[in-house]
Amino acid sequence: MVEIDNDDEHEQRRPLGIVLLGGLYLFFFLLTMSTFGHPFPFMGTIYQGRPAETLVFVDSLICLYLFLGLMKRQNLTWYLLLGYNAFELVNTLTNLLLITPAELEKIVGDKIDPQGIMASNISVMIAILLLSVFIYRQREYFTNRSWYLF
Numbered sequence: 001m002v003e004i005d006n007d008d009e010h011e012q013r014r015p016l017g018i019v020l021l022g023g024l025y026l027f028f029f030l031l032t033m034s035t036f037g038h039p040f041p042f043m044g045t046i047y048q049g050r051p052a053e054t055l056v057f058v059d060s061l062i063c064l065y066l067f068l069g070l071m072k073r074q075n076l077t078w079y080l081l082l083g084y085n086a087f088e089l090v091n092t093l094t095n096l097l098l099i100t101p102a103e104l105e106k107i108v109g110d111k112i113d114p115q116g117i118m119a120s121n122i123s124v125m126i127a128i129l130l131l132s133v134f135i136y137r138q139r140e141y142f143t144n145r146s147w148y149l150f
Helices: 006-010 016-034 050-071 075-098 101-108 114-137
Strands: 040-042 045-047
Touching: 016 050, 016 114, 040 050, 040 075, 045 050, 045 101, 050 075, 075 114, 101 114
Parallel strands: none
Antiparallel strands: 040 045
């Protein structure tokens, strides 16, 4: 019979909510990376070429940092998550208000349903808002007070 070392009982396990958030932000990282080379809407303007690639790269780095901060349960990450989500809400609303269906049709090269765009953007904003509420309630799990990930 093999004895099991029970020293691991004293280690604090990562709560399910943090694991799920980590998986979600890893998914966001992969999703953002998959848009590399495509037009990128940012603050009411659709960027193409090198500016779009730069924005995708920066957004990917931010999502990667958030993922790593979640896995390390870094206290600073809690603030950054709420800030990032607030920025994404503002960006989505700005894009919805300033980018016209005609601009989208020119970029896509096909007919765009304005009501569909409105409905999908509003549902994304509601999802981000609900995610932010969930993150806000998980504050006590962010116990790592270090300013650095590594």
